[in-house]
Amino acid sequence: MAEFRIAPDLVAIENEKRAVALKSDYEALGANLARRGVDIEAVTKKVSEFFVAIPSWGVGTGGTRFARFPGTGEPRGIFDKLDDCAVINQLTRATPTVSLHIPWDKADVREIKAKGDVLGLGFDAMNSNTFSDAAGQAHSYKYGSLSHVDAATRAQAVEHNLECIEIGKAIGSKALTVWVGDGSNFPGQSNFTRAFERYLAAMADIYKALPDDWRLFSEHKMYEPAFYSSVVQDWGTNYLIAQTLGPKAQCLVDLGHHAPNTNIEMIVARLIQFGKLGGFHFNDSKYGDDDLDAGAIEPYRLFLVFNELIDAEQRGVNDFNPAHMIDQSHNVTDPIESLISSANEIRRAYAQALIVDRKALAEYQDANDALMASDTLKRAYRADVEPILAEARRRTGGAIDPVAAYRASGYRGKVASERPASVGGSGGII
Numbered sequence: 001m002a003e004f005r006i007a008p009d010l011v012a013i014e015n016e017k018r019a020v021a022l023k024s025d026y027e028a029l030g031a032n033l034a035r036r037g038v039d040i041e042a043v044t045k046k047v048s049e050f051f052v053a054i055p056s057w058g059v060g061t062g063g064t065r066f067a068r069f070p071g072t073g074e075p076r077g078i079f080d081k082l083d084d085c086a087v088i089n090q091l092t093r094a095t096p097t098v099s100l101h102i103p104w105d106k107a108d109v110r111e112i113k114a115k116g117d118v119l120g121l122g123f124d125a126m127n128s129n130t131f132s133d134a135a136g137q138a139h140s141y142k143y144g145s146l147s148h149v150d151a152a153t154r155a156q157a158v159e160h161n162l163e164c165i166e167i168g169k170a171i172g173s174k175a176l177t178v179w180v181g182d183g184s185n186f187p188g189q190s191n192f193t194r195a196f197e198r199y200l201a202a203m204a205d206i207y208k209a210l211p212d213d214w215r216l217f218s219e220h221k222m223y224e225p226a227f228y229s230s231v232v233q234d235w236g237t238n239y240l241i242a243q244t245l246g247p248k249a250q251c252l253v254d255l256g257h258h259a260p261n262t263n264i265e266m267i268v269a270r271l272i273q274f275g276k277l278g279g280f281h282f283n284d285s286k287y288g289d290d291d292l293d294a295g296a297i298e299p300y301r302l303f304l305v306f307n308e309l310i311d312a313e314q315r316g317v318n319d320f321n322p323a324h325m326i327d328q329s330h331n332v333t334d335p336i337e338s339l340i341s342s343a344n345e346i347r348r349a350y351a352q353a354l355i356v357d358r359k360a361l362a363e364y365q366d367a368n369d370a371l372m373a374s375d376t377l378k379r380a381y382r383a384d385v386e387p388i389l390a391e392a393r394r395r396t397g398g399a400i401d402p403v404a405a406y407r408a409s410g411y412r413g414k415v416a417s418e419r420p421a422s423v424g425g426s427g428g429i430i
């Protein structure tokens with residue numbers, strides 16, 4: 001039985017206030033879906049079994065290159081972060097795992113595991129960091145890591161990834177996500193081919209150390225910190241990496257890592273078709289890698305991504321098990337509230353995709369009826385599935401309105417009195 005950070009009685013009182021309205025909304029939606037041939041109970045069950053991992057780094061207040069404005073009660077380290085993650089899971093029941101980032105979350109691994117056990121939290125993919133220098137490291141990553149021209153620097157970056165695997169093994173993780181900032185800022189600065197050869201050789205060394213039941217996720221990103229070329233810049237390069245390394249290697253799609261207007265759902269479909277979709281970093285963006293809350297800017301795109309996932313699931317694609325993780329940075333909101341809301345938005349897209357009439361859609365596609373095919377998707381997207389999400393939370397012990405329950409709990413104020421104020425900063429450019 002997990003330890004709770006918010007009194008279960010408070011959640012019960014908050015739920016009591018909303019129970020009658022929810023029952024009536026749920027029944028009305030159930031009747032509406034029944035007319036479409038959809039069993040609401042089946043959808044609610046699926047939704048309550050759908051989970052997404054919280055990024056440990058997401059519970060702290062983020063910042064930009066210009067400044068960071070700290071929030072109150074910010075976590076002091078991984079143990080406080082796990083407390084905050086437990087709050088999100090207690091109220092949403094959608095986030096029972098945490099994705100760690102090393103060395104940011106470095107601590108005694110037995111204590112991390114023990115704390116996770118106490119809070120009822122498990123661990124999703126490990127994340128390595130060779131995009132910034134850790135204190136005291138011998139070789140700098142200023143000019144790259146796994147693709148660096150210097151063999152000793154590459155070896156150090158490989159070694160760091162092997163350490164992440166060791167930490168992950170001790171806490172029950174089953175995957176390593178590798179994102180590198182390697183690239184160049186000027187045409188001619190780097191030889192594209194040689195840099196990619198070096199990267200592939202270094203990744204092969206990491207792959208060799210991967211336990212049999214682990215997966216290796218490579219994450220592509222178009223630009224930033226490199227502003228002219230990135231070594232792993234897009235899904236095509238990412239696919240080549242996964243294909244070259246072997247069956248345990250798959251591609252991770254961070255929704256914010258593409259050029260504006262890119263058809264991400266189509267990338268997802270392609271990767272699924274060739275068995276290389278490893279998982280997601282969910283977030284939203286308007287311009288670049290904005291790391292905004294999932295569904296905040298383009299909820300329809302999030303739905304279209306889930307439409308591909310449900311299509312694959314219902315077609316019975318072999319070994320289809322993408323990792324669902326959030327990767328966000330919260331500059332102006334309470335990170336706990338943003339992550340609660342994002343987990344709900346992700347479940348919303350999932351629920352909407354579940355109610356797509358796929359038989360009708362296939363028929364419209366085969367009849368070249370573009371208007372009705374599009375309308376079939378829109379019909380599912382337009383459905384207000386909030387009662388399903390709320391009922392799934394209620395039935396599993398969560399809050400009908402998790403942000404309201406969180407605010408009523410006073411959790412932020414409480415931890416603010418225990419955790420010293422963290423420092424702001426001018427960011428990286430001033």
Ligand code: LRH
Nearest residue numbers: 127179219254281289327
């Ligand atoms: C890079 C990235 C990657 C990192 C995280 C902090 O932009 O998306 O996943 O690990 O941000």
Ligand code: MN
Nearest residue numbers: 219254281327
């Ligand atoms: Mn990411």
Ligand code: MN
Nearest residue numbers: 254256257289
């Ligand atoms: Mn990113």
